[in-house]
Amino acid sequence: MLIMGIESSCDETAVSISRDGREILSNCVVSQIDMHAVYGGVVPEIASRKHIEAIAALAERALSEAGIRRSELDAIAVTYAPGLIGALLVGVNFAKAAALALDIPIIPVHHIRGHIAANYIAFPELKPPFVCLSISGGNTLIIDVRDYTDTRILGSTRDDAAGECFDKIARVLGMPYPGGAALDKMSESGNPKAFPLPRSRVDGAPLDMSFSGLKTAALNIIHNHEQKGEELNIPDLCASFISAVQDTLVPRTMAAIGKTGYKTLAIAGGVAANSHIRAAFEAQCKKQGVTLYMPPLKLCGDNGAMIACQGYYEYLAGNLAGQELNAIASLPVERGSYQK
Ligand code: KG4
Numbered sequence: 001m002l003i004m005g006i007e008s009s010c011d012e013t014a015v016s017i018s019r020d021g022r023e024i025l026s027n028c029v030v031s032q033i034d035m036h037a038v039y040g041g042v043v044p045e046i047a048s049r050k051h052i053e054a055i056a057a058l059a060e061r062a063l064s065e066a067g068i069r070r071s072e073l074d075a076i077a078v079t080y081a082p083g084l085i086g087a088l089l090v091g092v093n094f095a096k097a098a099a100l101a102l103d104i105p106i107i108p109v110h111h112i113r114g115h116i117a118a119n120y121i122a123f124p125e126l127k128p129p130f131v132c133l134s135i136s137g138g139n140t141l142i143i144d145v146r147d148y149t150d151t152r153i154l155g156s157t158r159d160d161a162a163g164e165c166f167d168k169i170a171r172v173l174g175m176p177y178p179g180g181a182a183l184d185k186m187s188e189s190g191n192p193k194a195f196p197l198p199r200s201r202v203d204g205a206p207l208d209m210s211f212s213g214l215k216t217a218a219l220n221i222i223h224n225h226e227q228k229g230e231e232l233n234i235p236d237l238c239a240s241f242i243s244a245v246q247d248t249l250v251p252r253t254m255a256a257i258g259k260t261g262y263k264t265l266a267i268a269g270g271v272a273a274n275s276h277i278r279a280a281f282e283a284q285c286k287k288q289g290v291t292l293y294m295p296p297l298k299l300c301g302d303n304g305a306m307i308a309c310q311g312y313y314e315y316l317a318g319n320l321a322g323q324e325l326n327a328i329a330s331l332p333v334e335r336g337s338y339q340k
Contacts, residue, residue: 002068078307112336120310141213
């Protein structure tokens with residue numbers, strides 16, 4: 001079955017063609033990062049306009065790289081939630097128009113389920129159930145993946161997403177947007193114990209997380225140094241910050257593994273590219289006999305292949321849409337299965 005996967009929930013326009021879910025024939029991405037870098041973050045209005053400019057040509061490129069004709073497509077999968085509403089609408093409306101023209105079904109895909117599915121592409125042997133930690137610029141979630149289309153939240157951040165904190169601290173330190181990768185690189189020579197940053201807990205919800213206090217504490221250190229005219233050891237601060245994020249993510253995720261009784265952990269989302277976080281999970285999983293899956297870096301960020309892959313499983317579950325499909329800015333992953 002040939003599926004076109006479309007992703008436009010934030011600042012990447014992406015189109016991919018897949019066969020039977022896990023075989024990727026093409027995976028084309030146009031990033032808008034340079035446009036938004038000037039403003040230090042994503043400007044929703046610009047994001048929507050750039051998606052409109054890119055999407056039709058990108059779809060043609062995805063077909064040509066896959067070596068197939070439009071008429072061979074069996075369905076169009078598209079991210080319909082969650083994300084920037086104007087950005088999502090571009091992908092959703094393109095998918096609706098293409099599905100109407102080609103007389104094929106539309107498969108609405110929840111963005112987070114797409115990130116989980118990046119692991120199915122990278123690891124053909126991976127099957128639910130497993131625990132997935134999804135860490136990106138917009139969310140931080142520990143998910144019980146009971147089945148391909150049955151996903152329940154075990155723990156989540158109560159405030160900022162981990163990636164959002166990376167980006168904010170990096171921006172204040174003068175690194176280009178999005179700063180996660182630069183902050184990661186900067187931390188290489190730093191001492192993770194140099195700054196005693198907080199590891200917050202949520203009372204009564206041991207698997208939930210909070211990052212806003214950590215972000216504020218790191219920002220206060222930067223501002224205090226500035227005000228006093230003292231030189232700040234930036235690698236030390238970056239390493240200390242990452243260490244605090246790691247100490248928040250790793251024990252909770254491992255506790256979720258204990259709670260479900262599963263022996264498999266998958267990690268998804270842009271922050272999964274972080275070298276320290278990857279190493280910490282590798283070490284902990286080895287110690288506890290848990291099989292760990294981490295997609296390669298190119299599948300960690302937003303892409304169309306993950307949407308096409310998840311789209312295949314949504315199709316098998318019968319989660320299809322017609323021309324009534326609308327985009328939804330905020331939708332919990334539990335309710336990710338599209339219902340007409
Ligand atoms: O999943 P993603 O591409 O987009 C969504 O948010 O959906 O994730 C982007 C996030 C950004 O916050 C970026 O700074 C972060 O992933 N990121 C990293 C690294 N590479 C990207 N954060 C920490 N360390 C990295 N190496």
